[in-house]
Amino acid sequence: MPTVLVIEDERDLADLVAFHLEQEGYHCLIAGDGNTGLTEARRHRPDLILLDLMLPGMMGTEVCRLLKGGEQTSSIPVIMLTAKGEEIDRVVGFEMGADDYVVKPFSTRELMLRVRAVLRRGGDRGGKGTQLTLGALRIDTEGHRVEVAGEEVQLTSTEFKLLMNLAERPGRVQSREVLLQNVWGYNYLGDTRTVDTHMTRLRTKLGVAGEMIKTVRGFGYKLEEA
Incomplete structure (x- = not known):
């Protein structure tokens, strides 16, 4: 229930x-x-x-x-x-x-x-073992495990949070400032390249699934299933 x-x-x-x-x-x-x-x-x-x-x-x-x-x-x-x-x-x-x-x-x-x-x-929330699936990407939100095409991908806690912020709102654009607030927990008004750097690493680790992360020029990012 x-x-x-x-x-x-x-x-x-x-x-x-x-x-x-x-x-x-x-x-x-x-x-x-x-x-x-x-x-x-x-x-x-x-x-x-x-x-x-x-x-x-x-x-x-x-x-x-x-x-x-x-x-x-x-x-x-x-x-x-x-x-x-x-x-x-x-x-x-x-x-x-x-x-x-x-x-x-x-x-x-x-x-x-x-x-x-x-x-x-939010996926199958009939318990605490929530699963989110988008294309080849599968996220075990409770176990903090990510798989792409059945193969586990090792992410840092920050990379996992960043992915979750996008995956829980598929198709919705997230600004760099909001991602800083939600993932890092503070408003960093100077250099938003922190987000860009982590996003590049995340895309690389996700391989083919990383192509679902789209850059919205001048604003931020969104995750969109092809």
Whole structure:
């Protein structure tokens, strides 16, 4: 049974979402603030997190950044729930690593559809041994193992994180700045060649699968199945 963590400070809304999640067959956890949500995410490692942006103590964008930058939680998909629906708000949410973005007020039916879609997108998450497959590339996210055409490829932890950031969002362009934030855990405003150097090494190690990593000139990278 997939586990969904709801990080939402409006208790009535959190209870309503939890009720519908349980009706859909999910196990649900609730946290009322960002710090508690981070603790619960690290302790239980849920299959999906529904994250409000306007939280007491710590904004949801910061929670998302810490989740995506943490070794234990970086692969957990996040759907942001927020009353802020402007385009720039969505862009910031996606740049922080969100997998989807739902604007309040929302219908619970739409939210359940989004939940199912994100869980499907992440591969077979029916347990902690998640597998992502794109063409000849296969990633065991829990075992930190990568195979290309059935042959294991040895990656460093940084290279693995970089690959995961691309593989979890296939077809979506990731800027160099966002990759620095998500993989290295800080904003490095000087030289983004750090990303380029690691990306070159990653492509070389992946061999034929490395051709799926596309450079978007002047912006960043994306992973796209041929």
